Amino acid sequence: MGMLQGNILNDLKRERLVREGHYAFSSGRHSAALLDLDHLTTDPVAVGHMSYAIAKAYFTNRVDTVASPSIQGAGLALWIAHYLDPKARVVGADTGPEGPVVPSNLRDLVAGRRVLVVDDVMINGDLVAALSRSIVDCGGEVVGISCLWNVGSDTLGDYDVFGLLNTAYEAWPATDCPLCAAGVPVENAGY
Numbered sequence: 001m002g003m004l005q006g007n008i009l010n011d012l013k014r015e016r017l018v019r020e021g022h023y024a025f026s027s028g029r030h031s032a033a034l035l036d037l038d039h040l041t042t043d044p045v046a047v048g049h050m051s052y053a054i055a056k057a058y059f060t061n062r063v064d065t066v067a068s069p070s071i072q073g074a075g076l077a078l079w080i081a082h083y084l085d086p087k088a089r090v091v092g093a094d095t096g097p098e099g100p101v102v103p104s105n106l107r108d109l110v111a112g113r114r115v116l117v118v119d120d121v122m123i124n125g126d127l128v129a130a131l132s133r134s135i136v137d138c139g140g141e142v143v144g145i146s147c148l149w150n151v152g153s154d155t156l157g158d159y160d161v162f163g164l165l166n167t168a169y170e171a172w173p174a175t176d177c178p179l180c181a182a183g184v185p186v187e188n189a190g191y
Helices: 006-014 044-057 071-083 104-109 126-137
Strands: 018-024 029-035 065-067 089-091 094-096 099-101 114-122 141-150 159-163 171-173
Touching: 006 018, 006 044, 044 071, 044 141, 065 071, 071 089, 071 114, 071 141, 089 104, 099 126, 114 126, 126 141
Parallel strands: 065 089, 065 114, 114 141, 141 159
Antiparallel strands: 018 029, 029 171, 094 099
């Protein structure tokens, strides 16, 4: 899998897009890092670098389509698809009764295709899980699930979840948090 290179991480820290401390997430996990999702999406250089690192992790997977369940993830999907070779197509999601689904007019970009599912952050995985089920229902094959930052489970159903920032910072269950054990004060991450 790909890694978040030190120079990119240093740039993210310098721009305060990644802050270090002790943060608690709504998933119940804790980490020594916080990714500023609001400001990250305003920085095309940072998003471009992180998207390239995710694309690099999937270069050998022969990805045909990159799909995302959210508007934030859709921007990321465009960048990732651009960096893949050969270039992949991009599918955003419609809202279905059970969550995000493949739009009916774009099913041809999923049926019989190898699909990478991406989002900006994974907290509980509900959106990604719903879109992944829709991809499979349309005859597509989910070849991976990836995000910038995974503060939820390391797996989602049968799939491993690759979180790029997780290559530099772990997200622990609160019961296993070494920062809690060391008595470091915790802040609410806000997501």
